[in-house]
Amino acid sequence: MSGTAKLRPLPGEFNPLVIRAEAEVAHVELCDVDLAFGRRVVFEGLTCRFPRGRISVIMGGSGLGKSTILRMIGGLQPPDRGRVLVSGQDTVGLGESAMAQVRRKLGMLFQNGALLDSMTVFENVALPLREHTRLCADEIAHQVHDRLQAVGLPDVDDLLPGELSGGMLRRAAFARAIVMAPEILLCDEPFSGLDPPNVSRIEVLLQHLNRALGLTLIVTSHHMATSLRMAEQLLLLQDRSVVSGAPAELAASRESAIAEFIGEDGAEFLARHLESSPQGSKP
Amino acid sequence: MLGPVRRLGALAVARIEGLGRMTVFLGQVGRAMLRPPVRIGYVVRAVYDSGVLSIALICASGATVGLVLGLQLHNTLSRFGAEESLGTAVGLSLIRELGPVLTGLLVTGRAGSAATAEIGSMKASEQLDGLRMMAIDPIHFVVMPRALGLAIVMPLLSALFIFFGIFGAYLIGVEVLGLDAGSYLSRLENAVDFREDVLQSLVKASVFGILLGWIATWRGYACEPHAVGVSRATTSTVVTASVCILLADYVLTALWGV
Numbered sequence: 001m002s003g004t005a006k007l008r009p010l011p012g013e014f015n016p017l018v019i020r021a022e023a024e025v026a027h028v029e030l031c032d033v034d035l036a037f038g039r040r041v042v043f044e045g046l047t048c049r050f051p052r053g054r055i056s057v058i059m060g061g062s063g064l065g066k067s068t069i070l071r072m073i074g075g076l077q078p079p080d081r082g083r084v085l086v087s088g089q090d091t092v093g094l095g096e097s098a099m100a101q102v103r104r105k106l107g108m109l110f111q112n113g114a115l116l117d118s119m120t121v122f123e124n125v126a127l128p129l130r131e132h133t134r135l136c137a138d139e140i141a142h143q144v145h146d147r148l149q150a151v152g153l154p155d156v157d158d159l160l161p162g163e164l165s166g167g168m169l170r171r172a173a174f175a176r177a178i179v180m181a182p183e184i185l186l187c188d189e190p191f192s193g194l195d196p197p198n199v200s201r202i203e204v205l206l207q208h209l210n211r212a213l214g215l216t217l218i219v220t221s222h223h224m225a226t227s228l229r230m231a232e233q234l235l236l237l238q239d240r241s242v243v244s245g246a247p248a249e250l251a252a253s254r255e256s257a258i259a260e261f262i263g264e265d266g267a268e269f270l271a272r273h274l275e276s277s278p279q280g281s282k283p
Numbered sequence: 284m285l286g287p288v289r290r291l292g293a294l295a296v297a298r299i300e301g302l303g304r305m306t307v308f309l310g311q312v313g314r315a316m317l318r319p320p321v322r323i324g325y326v327v328r329a330v331y332d333s334g335v336l337s338i339a340l341i342c343a344s345g346a347t348v349g350l351v352l353g354l355q356l357h358n359t360l361s362r363f364g365a366e367e368s369l370g371t372a373v374g375l376s377l378i379r380e381l382g383p384v385l386t387g388l389l390v391t392g393r394a395g396s397a398a399t400a401e402i403g404s405m406k407a408s409e410q411l412d413g414l415r416m417m418a419i420d421p422i423h424f425v426v427m428p429r430a431l432g433l434a435i436v437m438p439l440l441s442a443l444f445i446f447f448g449i450f451g452a453y454l455i456g457v458e459v460l461g462l463d464a465g466s467y468l469s470r471l472e473n474a475v476d477f478r479e480d481v482l483q484s485l486v487k488a489s490v491f492g493i494l495l496g497w498i499a500t501w502r503g504y505a506c507e508p509h510a511v512g513v514s515r516a517t518t519s520t521v522v523t524a525s526v527c528i529l530l531a532d533y534v535l536t537a538l539w540g541v
Contacts, residue, residue: 076412100418107416114413117405128417180417 026085026218027052027184028073033082035068042068046082048235048242055210055217056226059261060237066220067111073218074097074108086184104132107182111189113173121148122157125148125176130181147175148202166193174202180210184216185209191223199223203230233277236261308422315420315427322428327430333394337440344389345444349373349451356452357460363485369462370471371453378475378484378530383437383443387491387528389444390437391406391521395409395499398429399520402503403513411504426504437492438485445484483539490535491528498524 026049033046042065050056058066072084073079075091083090086102094102096180103125115124125144129135135143148154151171161169170193177185190206191199209215222229227234228247236243236250238257243250353372360366378469402425411421449471456462472518475481499520 036529071412074412074416076415096420100415103416103418110409110413112408114409116410116413117408127419131417131419176417228462241346 025052026050027087028218029083029085030069030072030079031083031085033072033079033084035065035072035077036081043079046242048244050216050218051233052216053210053214054232055206055219055230056233056235057231058218058220058235058237059222059224059227060235061261064237064239066237067188070108070188070218070220071186073186074106074235075102104180105183106186107177107180107184107192108186109170109174109177109188111192113161113169115169115173115176117161120158120160121153121164124161124172125179128176128180143179144175147179148172150178150205151175152198161182167195167198171198171202174205181213182215184218187217187219187221189220189222191221191226199226206230296438304505305497305501308504309497311422312427312430312497312500315423316431318423322424325424325428326431326435329428329454330435333390333398333429333432334436334440336394337436338443340393341386341440341444342447344385345382345447346451347501348385348444349377349448349453350455351451351459352376352381352448353452353455357456357462366456366460366462367466369452369456369469370469371474373449373456374471374475375480377445377448377452378480380536382448383441383484383487383491384528384532385443386437386441386488387495387532388525390433390440390492391495391499391528392526394433394436395495395520395524396517398433398496398499399503399506399515400517402426402429402500403506403516406504406506407508407510407513409508422504426500430500432487433496433499434492437495441484441488449527479539483535487532487535490531494527494531497526498527 016161019066030048031045035041035043035046046069048069058069062067071267072079073086075084075094078092082092087105089102091099091102115121116127118122119127122144125147126140126217129140133140144147145154145157148156153168153171153175156164156168156172159170163226164172165171170190174187174190185206187206190202194202206217207221207230208218219227219231231247234245234247234250236258238261243253243255243258245253245267348473353369356372356376357366357369360368360372398413402411403423405425414421414424453464457464457467502516502520502523503513506512
């Protein structure tokens with residue numbers, strides 16, 4: 001993405017999102033961020049905020065920097081300029097040990113799982129508990145099985161990641177991402193490669209984590225229906241801008257680029273979803 | 284006109300920068316060795332992967348080198364009527380030079396390249412980033428055990444190589460060419476000095492192990508995160524480590540006051 005990329009309100013005289021977002025506390029915030037890979041400018045002046053305890057979904061075409069936003073939040077990709085605030089702390093320029101403290105608040109689901117090849121599924125999920133807690137072996141086993149059960153993988157303890165299917169691998173990675181009960185969960189394409197029942201399972205689990213534990217969720221996704229259904233804030237990355245709003249607001253937008261991305265199917269789906277929702281819209 | 288000069292300058296700066304990053308990396312690995320938790324299980328596993336799995340290769344290579352050395356030296360020494368000195372010549376050449384150097388080159392090809400490929404693949408598949416996101420330092424968790432493993436196994440494998448080399452030359456000299464076994468072994472024992480020969484051999488092998496551990500893990504850790512990048516890094520490990528081992532051998536030999 002080149003050119004200026006700032007959070008900008010949707011066209012129109014009144015934008016309730018901006019008012020709500022201003023009132024809400026940002027758990028994660030990117031301020032005036034520039035990033036380029038060689039000559040390719042990815043972000044220039046990117047500013048966006050992710051409210052505490054909300055589900056934010058980042059959408060946009062391939063190569064626009066959705067995963068890069070998550071990597072910047074996780075401190076894996078430093079920006080060329082600007083600030084990345086996690087719980088109010090600027091993480092840009094932090095040393096590895098200081099960053100490790102920040103990362104204890106974060107969980108991240110990578111697009112390809114990023115499970116350690118040489119360890120079994122059980123050992124992978126247990127690893128953060130063994131590294132950062134003093135739990136006994138039984139308690140660790142209990143927690144690992146609890147998370148694996150939650151993602152629908154009850155009998156894979158002794159399998160290596162290479163012996164899992166793509167969908168199982170992602171669910172095992174998801175179990176590892178949530179095993180330490182992080183405050184902020186970064187999910188890079190959590191639904192890709194999953195069959196419909198498992199998409200629903202992960203969606204329900206994400207919503208449960210958000211509602212029951214107040215987890216801040218930042219998700220990148222191409223999965224339009226699921227994104228529109230679960231998102232409380234949608235960020236749509238475009239070539240020269242970032243548009244942010246509630247799903248209903250974006251779906252109602254008359255701006256051609258937004259309408260084109262969401263599509264008629266997405267807008268219809270959302271209209272049906274809002275009609276069937278008891279509140280008519282998300283809180 | 285200034286283009287080539289500018290490019291040459293940029294290349295030189297990039298090389299110096301690379302060396303600087305590599306030195307910082309060495310410091311980080313060194314610090315990781317001193318920092319708890321002690322990852323003894325991972326170090327033992329690295330020793331197994333780099334050392335135990337190389338034993339067959341080292342024994343076979345050592346014995347073969349010994350056989351060839353026995354034949355060649357016997358042929359040469361017999362021209363001067365000094366074939367009884369076979370034990371001395373074989374022992375000194377294997378202990379002082381051939382043992383550590385050839386072991387270094389063999390372990391580079393077998394275990395050094397494997398360490399680079401493993402760490403590089405972990406980088407390409409975001410496993411190192413996954414560790415960082417779990418607040419686990421990949422240098423402490425992945426790199427340090429492998430570097431330490433290579434440094435530990437090199438002197439041990441070198442000793443094994445020397446033993447099998449001496450045994451191979453014994454087979455040729457005594458069993459095939461009819462030299463006296465007592466003469467072969469006593470000349471060997473009398474010629475070898477602990478400080479001058481054995482210690483020098485151990486120091487050389489240890490330095491080669493540290494060099495290989497450093498180069499192999501750095502190449503994997505700093506490789507470009509894709510299949511071609513891993514492949515380049517693996518090749519680079521073999522070439523760079525082999526040249527460094529040969530250079531270090533010269534420097535150590537000169538410093539030892541031969």
